[in-house]
Every structure is written in structure tokens, then in C-alpha cells.
Amino acid sequence: KQEVTQIPAALSVPEGENLVLNCSFTDSAIYNLQWFRQDPGKGLTSLLLIQSSQREQTSGRLNASLDKSSGRSTLYIAASQPGDSATYLCASTGFQKLVFGTGTRLLVSP
């Protein structure tokens, strides 16, 4: 059974810092890896999708990498802003199922 863990569980940084969120999974036979953002009480917003044949994806200040052999993915956020404050969830995709990580709650202070 796939288990997905995210470290750290919570992170508080001043505005402008570069930061890395970590995601690890137990079964390397994943299909894709997707990163989401969730604001309090809201739905999930897709940030980046790394398909099985890819090693990384970039969108603006966000960069996500995937190393299936080691069971790890990282989300890099450059020049963090207060608007980046949210919970970040990674999810491994298998057939018809997403397995979510435990989440990282990020607070960026002005």
C-alpha cells in the first residue's frame, strides 16, 4: 500500500526566502506525481504535474522534481511571498486513485 509523507509538517519563513518542501513515497511504481495548494476551507489548486517519464516541471517561481528510484519529490519555491501561505499537498497517482501526502502548512511573513 502506497504511503506518502511530507516534511516538514509546518514551515514559517520571512518573505523573500527560497524554500524546499519534501515529499516521499514508499512505492516507486507510481504513475505521476502532482503538487497541489490548498487555502483554508477551500478546494485544491493544481500547481505542477510531473508525469512518469519526466524528472521535473517548472511554473513561474515553482519547480518540482521527481526521483522515482529514491521515492522522493521536492517542491522548490523561489522568493517566497505572503500570498504563498497555504497548505501544500503532494499526491502520487495510480490507476484511478490519488494517494495524498500529509501536507506542509506554509506561512510566509511580510
Add this chain to the structure above:
Amino acid sequence: DTEVTQTPKHLVMGMTNKKSLKCEQHMGHRAMYWYKQKAKKPPELMFVYSYEKLSINESVPSRFSPECPNSSLLNLHLHALQPEDSALYLCASSQDGAGSYGYTFGSGTRLTVV
């Protein structure tokens, strides 16, 4: 249209009520999902519809009844719920049943059972 639309956004219902949650997408996605999320926890899968057929039921109590009238619409019928069913209910869709191109989520329905 690149959105999954969920209605209502908020719902308060008594334990004897019958209500329905609605989810709609017009992206041509052929798989649709219901997830339940409790506070400070990740979403948990409830049901999967693939090509309008129920393909996964994660042992959800029968007081939750899903329905997929067509490829764009997904309903969740609620009856005789318990206070512990209060949660954020999320709908999602994917282009195919394997999620090859990722998943798109709606903004959720916040359900409170009193």
C-alpha cells in the same frame, strides 16, 4: 472551461434530512471522483466513476449515494447523516481513469450535519 464546479458551497442539514451535492465539469473528462476531507487531514477517496460507471467505492456507508447521470455531471445524495460526516466534500475529474494528465478539483462543499 477548465473548471470543476461544485454546488452548494455550504450546506447545513439535520440528521433526518435528504440533500444532494452537485458537481459539474465541461472539460470532456471521463473520470469523476468524490473525496471527503476532515480538518487538517488530506482528502480521502470515496467514489470513482469512470465512463459514467461506478468503478470504486471505498467502503463508504450507504447513507452516501453517488450518481453519474452523464459524463459531465456527478451527484452525491445524502440521507440520514451523522454529525461525524461533517466535512469538506471535494469533487475531482481527470481526462482518463488513470489520471495521465492530472486531476482537477472543485472548490468543495462545506457540509455541517446538526
